[in-house]
Amino acid sequence: MTSGGRQQTIINSIKLRHIILSVLGIFILYSSRVAQHTNKINKNNMMKMGSSFTSVASTAFNMPKIGLGTLGLDPTEAKTTINEALSLGYRLFDCAPVYFNENDIGDAFHEATTGVPRSDVFITSKLAGPFHRAEHVEPALRKTLNDLRLGYLDLFLVHWPVAFKYVDFDPSIRGWDNEDIDDSEGGKNFDPTVSLRDTWHAMESLVDKGLVKHIGVANFPVMLLHDMLSYSRIPPAVNQVEIHPYNQQPKLLEYCNSRNITVQAYSPLGTPGFKESDEPHILSDPVLNEMARSKGITVAQLCLQWSLQRGCSVIAKSSNIRHLEENLLVNHKNEFVSGAVQLSSDEMDKIAALDRGYRFFRPEEWWPENPVPVFH
Numbered sequence: 001m002t003s004g005g006r007q008q009t010i011i012n013s014i015k016l017r018h019i020i021l022s023v024l025g026i027f028i029l030y031s032s033r034v035a036q037h038t039n040k041i042n043k044n045n046m047m048k049m050g051s052s053f054t055s056v057a058s059t060a061f062n063m064p065k066i067g068l069g070t071l072g073l074d075p076t077e078a079k080t081t082i083n084e085a086l087s088l089g090y091r092l093f094d095c096a097p098v099y100f101n102e103n104d105i106g107d108a109f110h111e112a113t114t115g116v117p118r119s120d121v122f123i124t125s126k127l128a129g130p131f132h133r134a135e136h137v138e139p140a141l142r143k144t145l146n147d148l149r150l151g152y153l154d155l156f157l158v159h160w161p162v163a164f165k166y167v168d169f170d171p172s173i174r175g176w177d178n179e180d181i182d183d184s185e186g187g188k189n190f191d192p193t194v195s196l197r198d199t200w201h202a203m204e205s206l207v208d209k210g211l212v213k214h215i216g217v218a219n220f221p222v223m224l225l226h227d228m229l230s231y232s233r234i235p236p237a238v239n240q241v242e243i244h245p246y247n248q249q250p251k252l253l254e255y256c257n258s259r260n261i262t263v264q265a266y267s268p269l270g271t272p273g274f275k276e277s278d279e280p281h282i283l284s285d286p287v288l289n290e291m292a293r294s295k296g297i298t299v300a301q302l303c304l305q306w307s308l309q310r311g312c313s314v315i316a317k318s319s320n321i322r323h324l325e326e327n328l329l330v331n332h333k334n335e336f337v338s339g340a341v342q343l344s345s346d347e348m349d350k351i352a353a354l355d356r357g358y359r360f361f362r363p364e365e366w367w368p369e370n371p372v373p374v375f376h
């Protein structure tokens with residue numbers, strides 16, 4: 001990615017780029033319709049369309065619909081993965097300080113050789129639990145910006161609706177030398193004196209200062225969102241939540257759609273890298289496998305397409321080049337499958353029947369000492 005001085009030199013071309021992209025966008029929309037009929041796109045065009053598609057198929061505030069998750073992205077793989085992802089056309093990256101790799105990802109952005117300008121990339125990060133108190137929100141964001149080597153974020157989310165006791169840190173050091181910010185001590189480290197309302201007003205002031213373009217939340221159930229809308233000057237743009245065929249959350253989706261809050265599906269493939277061995281493996285589901293086979297796509301692609309068709313944005317994590325490409329909804333022949341492989345209402349109904357309200361991320365089990373069952 002271009003940054004610093006190099007970014008200055010391209011700034012004059014950005015307006016022109018936007019005009020060209022708009023025209024290109026109309027062309028691509030038309031082309032993808034044609035692709036539904038022909039399903040024949042050669043590889044060179046594909047690469048161009050892959051990158052443009054993610055921009056074109058974006059939400060009202062220009063957030064790409066498909067993004068790369070970075071939970072569990074090994075710091076040693078960050079440079080290769082980010083560079084490959086940018087080259088393939090990823091333009092949305094989902095980060096968080098509690099993934100303990102933001103400094104490596106920052107270096108990867110900085111050293112990327114793709115020439116993609118910062119303004120073309122949408123970068124999300126999150127506010128960790130120890131920094132919910134109003135006076136800690138901006139320093140926490142600045143720490144993330146320093147780690148990611150960025151001047152602003154496109155989206156900053158309250159990671160979980162639960163405040164932890166403050167954890168001090170040295171803002172001049174990049175990265176974290178321990179994982180204390182993610183340690184609630186089973187819930188003993190909660191700080192029940194911090195209100196979400198105060199946290200949110202501090203988040204709003206980050207937008208006023210131009211440090212973040214948009215703010216949102218993650219893991220918020222309907223009633224917390226509903227309350228937040230009563231006091232927010234800037235309503236949350238996004239609620240990032242666990243959504244996959246085994247945890248579909250239709251009521252939350254309906255609520256968010258009706259309030260203009262984009263739902264972003266995390267763990268859209270059922271987090272196969274993090275799940276316990278005795279937990280369900282969505283990618284092995286027989287119904288999904290049969291359906292994917294009949295459509296000539298993979299189960300991962302089916303899951304992503306299903307989420308997109310429900311109006312969600314999706315963020316899947318991968319550091320495997322084949323998966324990275326596949327998750328942009330490109331098939332093994334490098335044909336562009338999204339749009340070309342729409343799920344019928346019958347197929348959507350079949351997947352709806354797989355819902356079992358199964359969560360891989362269960363806060364009630366992390367905090368046994370002081371339970372806050374966020375989703376119950």
Ligand SMILES: NC(=O)c1ccc[n+]([C@@H]2O[C@H](COP(=O)([O-])OP(=O)(O)OC[C@H]3O[C@@H](n4cnc5c(N)ncnc54)[C@H](OP(=O)(O)O)[C@@H]3O)[C@@H](O)[C@H]2O)c1
Nearest residue numbers: 069070071266267268269270271273300316317318319323
């Ligand atoms: N807000 C929150 O509280 C929260 C919680 C969880 C996650 N998230 C975000 O959401 C992102 C995605 O969630 P996630 O990482 O839990 O789960 P996920 O994206 O559902 O699954 C990632 C796993 O699936 C594998 N994979 C990726 N593409 C594949 C494909 N096409 N075929 C087969 N396997 C594939 C990956 O391995 P390879 O690397 O080998 O491909 C990785 O092990 C996270 O990285 C994070 O950014 C947010």
